[in-house]
Amino acid sequence: MTNEEFRMTSEAPNPNNEQRAAPSVGAISSFGLRHSFVIPSFFIRHSASLLLLSPLLVLAEAPRPTLPLEQRTNGKQTLAAVEKLKPLTTACAARIESALGRAICAATIVGEDGYVLFKASEVPDLGKARIKFGDGRTTELREVHRETSLDLVMAQAVGITGLRAVSFGAARPLAMGHWLCSVADAGKEPRIGIVSAKIRRIPGTGAALGIRMDEKTPEGAKGVRIIGIASESPAEIAGLQENDVLLAIASKNVAQYREVHDIVNKRQPGEIVEIRYLRKNKEETCRVRLASRTKVLQNWEGEDFANGGISLRTDNFPEVLQHDIPLLPTDMGGPVATLEGKVVGINIARVDRVTTFALPVEAFWTEAQQWMQADRHPPKAVRAE
């Protein structure tokens, strides 16, 4: 079998995904103009010599009135409109960061006594993260409940009280074009946008490593050889390289690409799997954090249409509210409110340049209240203080 044939059988898109993926690939030619600014000088000279040889033309492009940054949709002057919503939005958000202070995601405060909700797949191990509030208080997190179906985790900020919890309002009645206000910069800055598409379910496509595989291994090693790695994929981030031979994933030996596929695809984006592999005849191990298949596919060509990256998990949600607020993956987990200050959802996935998903309040709040109540009043309560 040639590499090409293996491509068809590796982590290449299934027919359904292919239909979804093809459009963006097809459009790259016209939209991938990253460097449109660079206009070679010969065009300028050339245009001047063609039909018009006038002093006007030699001036090349004249300055045109450009809207100052502060007056743009998410510029300071426009955001002044939502300044008074801050106590209901940014004040009800916090920042989840690594031990070194790197932003991981945002969190939404749902209980005065330290209960917060945020994006589960971005924070697989709460022991390695901490929470920082707007007033500067920083503390550890205790996991209360992890709900993979919603990609939400509820945690309690240890030893914190007197927080301002969000006030929820209904998301389902919001029509396209309804203004929303959210928080960026890990909970500090307001940003606005609108409901940009129908509320709907987002089916899952499974997790992926971002590799292309070949069963033919050197010197008969029993494993699966990596023959290609997608840019910014889980495999690349974990340090895997072409020609590494995968021996075992999550303690299961693999000898066929199907086995790799089966193990990976059953897991959720954000989950960590340990991989044992052979590099230059030496056995090594690494830990890989899986991502959504859709994320991996978008990155095969190394094109980042999202400006700032996309979330590890971008699909498999029971219901999402789609909006056009300009946010980063590290802003996920923060609240999304109406201009009345009612929080209607929690940002759950940065998907591409134009799309952010929020879980509408209806999809999680009834359940989340139960997690909080059960934790506050457990049968044998030992409260973390």
Added chain:
Amino acid sequence: MFSLCTPFQRRAATILVVMQIIAAHALAAGGSDKSATPKTDIAALLQVQSDVQKLLPQVRLALVAIQTGGGTASGVIISADGLLLTAAHVPGAPGKDMRVILEDGSVTTAKSLGMDKTTDAALAQLKKREKPWPFVKLNREVANAQPGEWCFALGHPGGFDKARGPVLRVGKIVKQTANSLHTDCVLMGGDSGGPLFNFTGEVIGIHSQIWENRDQNVHVSMAPFLRSWDAMQKSEVIKTWGIGAGGYLGVATVMSDDVELAVADVIEGSPAQKAGVRAGDVILSVNGDAMTDQQQFTATVRARAAGDTLKIKLRNDGKERELSVQLAQKPQEEGQ
């Protein structure tokens, strides 16, 4: 790759004129221009919301998804008989059959007509049907659109998705050039060819390209559409200056001291030289239309395809004469 950038450079002369128009307009508008008000309040945002939500149910019916061999894009219907605006890079050539998905998911076909490849404007015709097509109006005074004005974009980013439907973006005009509008309505692949609307629900632009930042989204304005309308309806292709069929005459012009349009130079071997145009000639009219400035002359010539014949009336040393010039294709080696 660069061909998509050339228009920005090429129209430098026209740009200045538009600038003057904008300046004049701004003066006329005075302080009444709401968009220039420094601070926005919630009431202003809610007004934007109510305007968009009022227009959306109507205008979204005119949005279509277009599927070509190379991918998917968007388009907008602008007449009851099914004339479609899209971006030139969507069909790529005239006479292309395209699969079209309407807002409700029903499928039909369209054939591409002409296009202006220099600006990325294109026309297409939907398959005839008895029932009139839902359509939106196009704006004929796009030059008046000001930076800071609110606008909204529709399209099918990433392709048609029935569960999702069309995707709305609301933003502001960041700037206008001779042929394009730049906005902070964020676009991506699949949006190409989709409409940008003003707040009267008229199409002011067609999504064309993005640059790296989220505020850098470029739409072809209605200006090149209207300028090249006749040619595009006849399925003609207006190519880039250098390579183009878009009326290669081969003269350089200058405004004389008497503010007349004069020939500054004639390119060796060009149609103009062969017809007898000489440096120093004053250009009085083309096909009977009086020529008063360079922009008008450029546009007049450019609107004709290679092979078309122009009647040019000239004056030199007080003597008038009329010449027939057959426009040629610009030689490739000079174009690149």
